[in-house]
Amino acid sequence: MSEVPEGVDLSGFVRKPPRPTATMTLTRDGPNGPEVLLGLRSETMAAFPGYWAFTGGGVSRVDAAAVDSFSVLDVEHGKFIACILRETCEELGVAPNGDHVISIDESARFDVIKDKANWLPHAEDCNIPVNIDNI
Known part of the structure; x- marks a missing residue:
């Protein structure tokens, strides 16, 4: 929809570029x-609380750094x-x-929840697998 509804003034609006995201x-x-x-998204989430969703989110510096750490990620879209x-x-x-999914060690997962930057050291220490077979 490209039309602006009648009575809506968008003259001060500046559109931001889309943020790169990934979903699995x-x-x-x-x-x-x-x-x-x-x-199931938490009721405390700002966007779509209580909705069922695929896993995913915004691509971060952590993800770009992972490409340098893992040769298997040195691919297009790594x-x-x-x-x-x-x-x-x-x-x-x-x-x-x-060809299967494994549970992540609870303490490693909570470290990642606390700060996404913690994912990379856990992956480098083999606490979290970085296996892209069948993705």
């Missing part, structure tokens, strides 16, 4: 067909892949690991 859809073959893993790995750890407490 985790699926598996279930007994009754495909199953999709969603996360920082976006790092973002989905980090966000999946933070939001769901899991990590893709080849």
